[in-house]
Amino acid sequence: MKIGDSMQQRTRILWSIRTKLISLILFFVFIPFAVTGLLWYERSTEEIESNAIQSSDRLIKQINGQLDYYFTTLQRSTYPLLIHPLVQDFLTLDPADSYSRYELTGRIQNELLSNIAFSRPDIYSIAIVSSKNIAVSQSGGYSMIEYYENYVDKLNDENYKIVGVSKVNTLPVLTILRRFVDAKSYRSAGMLVLQLRMNEINQICANVNLGSSGFVWLMDENGRIVYHPDHDKIGQQADRSLTSKFSEATNGWFSTADHKLIIYHQSDTTRWTMVSEVPLRELTENITWVRNFNVWIGIVLLSSTTLLLVGFSFQLTRSIKRLQRLMRLAEEGDLNARAPDRNRDEIGDLNRSFNLMVSKIKNLMEEVHTSRLKENELEIRRQNSELEALYSRINPHFLYNTLEMMNSHAILIGSAIISKMSTSLADLFRYSISNPKERVTLEDEIRNTRQYLDIQKQRFPHLIVEYGFDEKGLQRVLAIRLMVQPLIENSFLHGYQTRKLKLGYIGLFGRVEDEAYVLTIVDRGKGMDPAIMEKYNEAFSGTEDNLPISKKDRIGLWNVHQRIRLTYGPPFGLAIRDSGTSGTEIEILLPLLSTGGESDA
Structure with missing residues (x-):
């Protein structure tokens, strides 16, 4: 995005x-x-x-x-x-x-x-x-x-x-x-x-x-x-x-x-x-x-209460909009933008988190620019991947406290739907801002994906989600953070929304195969052109690190594959098994932990 x-x-x-x-x-x-x-x-x-x-x-x-x-x-x-x-x-x-x-x-x-x-x-x-x-x-x-x-x-x-x-x-x-x-x-x-x-x-x-x-x-x-x-x-x-x-x-x-x-x-x-x-x-x-x-x-009493609530809501949204303007400056390259952090409430905590985030981004960018050009190519590619992941976590990082505050107010006014959605979003953001170098299991990734799909089901009541795997076996499957959610978003965007279709079905299935684990993601939208699918599969099975098509087309698939390949090496990564008018089926090959706790890869 x-x-x-x-x-x-x-x-x-x-x-x-x-x-x-x-x-x-x-x-x-x-x-x-x-x-x-x-x-x-x-x-x-x-x-x-x-x-x-x-x-x-x-x-x-x-x-x-x-x-x-x-x-x-x-x-x-x-x-x-x-x-x-x-x-x-x-x-x-x-x-x-x-x-x-x-x-x-x-x-x-x-x-x-x-x-x-x-x-x-x-x-x-x-x-x-x-x-x-x-x-x-x-x-x-x-x-x-x-x-x-x-x-x-x-x-x-x-x-x-x-x-x-x-x-x-x-x-x-x-x-x-x-x-x-x-x-x-x-x-x-x-x-x-x-x-x-x-x-x-x-x-x-x-x-x-x-x-x-x-x-x-x-x-x-x-x-x-x-x-x-x-x-x-x-x-x-x-x-x-x-x-x-x-x-x-x-x-x-x-x-x-x-x-x-x-x-x-x-x-x-x-x-x-x-x-x-x-x-x-x-x-x-x-x-x-x-x-x-x-x-x-x-x-x-009604007038006084209404005025107080309206005044509080405008004060809250004004603080968020001010932080939004500072975010825009930071996204445009002005990393010296700072939010006022004198308040000792949730907004103050949010502003301090933003200031800390911008400072870290600035330091990290300086580190990237001053790093040695002759470092190991794999390490450079890993740092670039981490930098992209960090950019994708900017919004969850500072919006987490805001969502906690929204949940509190939703509970006060008795709105269970808003409370549930804000809690799920907060869990998603907490998961996304965790240490990107920390390895996770497929159980953690599926739990995060469930929360994401629960939110989507609130937006799209007709969405059907199907799971088909052994929950207990997911603890032995190694994964990387935020690898499933981008693929589901890719299905929503390219399989349904751009084709003017109503979101109807997403399926997640898993099985053990040849001492590895295969996670399958299925949708029932309209798939991609056979020529594009063939180019992707050629790139996924090879060792080239260049995207086979323009970056504006399905960059999410390539990023997820590259992160898995850089973390666990071949043959792990993505493969498109089927994509046509009846839907798309994508497989992710992941390593299994041995009984001693080490990866089989």
């Missing part, structure tokens, strides 16, 4: 780091928090309103229950009158019998009605009216023909009836009717007429607290208002726009155009409908304030 291409690749890597950091912040911090906050805001608003409605509805039902209890108790207090002998005699009394009429009305007044009226201050008047138009009340006997004629139709077939509110001498009173039945004939013989003061009902309704301006009112089954804070509305017909909604169900709620919450509940006992009217904001303002306060706290 050329220096210019290397710089372009590093530029893409640096941009991808910044893009990934910003993307991680955006997609895994800001957007999830914003979406969650919005959903929480809407959900909490619904819950607040729902809780306020349910709370008000329970309150209305409780007040309705109190009214039901009040009327049930009133109804029970009149039970003794139904079967009392005096009442039964009064119902069958002949209107012409003046004496008996005078006697019975007096006794009923003194013994029954006065006591009931005295024990119930809410009773304005109580009267018994017979079907023969004879009446008696707590204040005496009088003709009640108008009562009987007006109320008998309203009672219909019912035994107990709440008629409604009327005014007696400007005082609102509630009229209740109860049918009397003759104990002998079981026929209707009269009725009890109760007129109640509204004090008890007003007190029950007035105790309801619905915000600062909310209130309740009562409506009977005919749509007339029984109770209202505005006393002028008592006895009037309720608003038809409301009663039409009340007729749809016995209880429920709805909102008006001016955001007023209307809750209604009809009693099964009285068939009255209790209605509450309250602005919705008054029910929810306290809880809404807490919700809004939490929302603003969340926005402030």
Whole structure:
């Protein structure tokens, strides 16, 4: 790979780091928090309103229950009158019998009605009216023909009836009717007429607290208002726009155009409908304030965290880009370029590693230029090979600490893929910057190759990798560092990418043959021209050290072969067994360690 291409690749890597950091912040911090906050805001608003409605509805039902209890108790207090002998005699009394009429009305007044009226201050008047138009009340006997004629139709077939509110001498009173039945004939013989003061009902309704301006009112089954804070509305017909909604169900709620919450509940006992009217904001303002306060706290925290993370990411990528510019100067020949190394963090360590690397390169280049021209040709070729290998390790050497830092941040933000890729890259770079003169086994080289292919599989999910060798036997096979990875890269580039093919398959197979080890690398891309393959195999099998074709074509194959041949000598090296439209098969012949630990070569 050329220096210019290397710089372009590093530029893409640096941009991808910044893009990934910003993307991680955006997609895994800001957007999830914003979406969650919005959903929480809407959900909490619904819950607040729902809780306020349910709370008000329970309150209305409780007040309705109190009214039901009040009327049930009133109804029970009149039970003794139904079967009392005096009442039964009064119902069958002949209107012409003046004496008996005078006697019975007096006794009923003194013994029954006065006591009931005295024990119930809410009773304005109580009267018994017979079907023969004879009446008696707590204040005496009088003709009640108008009562009987007006109320008998309203009672219909019912035994107990709440008629409604009327005014007696400007005082609102509630009229209740109860049918009397003759104990002998079981026929209707009269009725009890109760007129109640509204004090008890007003007190029950007035105790309801619905915000600062909310209130309740009562409506009977005919749509007339029984109770209202505005006393002028008592006895009037309720608003038809409301009663039409009340007729749809016995209880429920709805909102008006001016955001007023209307809750209604009809009693099964009285068939009255209790209605509450309250602005919705008054029910929810306290809880809404807490919700809004939490929302603003969340926005402030989110904004602060996002700014800090973005600032940190830009500071990190700025330091890497500055080091990139210094690398470009070094690659162009300015080996006096130095990075600031005052910081005591990972970036400072990276800069110090770069400075040390440039110094070593400069010293090594001076050593190469001042070395003796008459040194052994093999030693000169070995030094040149080592120098090329060192150049190829410039990037892994100073990028190692950066990848460790990327792995730490990836773990913090919970990105397993980035963590795995950065760890694999770090292992690759650690392996590549080790001592190039140190001999390695094929086991070490295959382990490094696996990490490289794992990274490629993240980039190319459709890539299939197949291994076929005895893992334990790899420890006895001698190899050189970074000999397999360039050949796989060569397959990717020339077998797939330049032919516009999707990366599909790479196979690694090994076998022992004639006290040596044969490692086979197979791809299924498009192979090279037969003439070029023949030239390569002629060069691989000979002793010439010149590349058989132009350096721009597959220089990786020749470099790997030369390094193996210079390290272990003939016959070890590369051979192309097959290359055509169905793929390419390359074999590497490597020496085996004997049982005593020495190479068989």
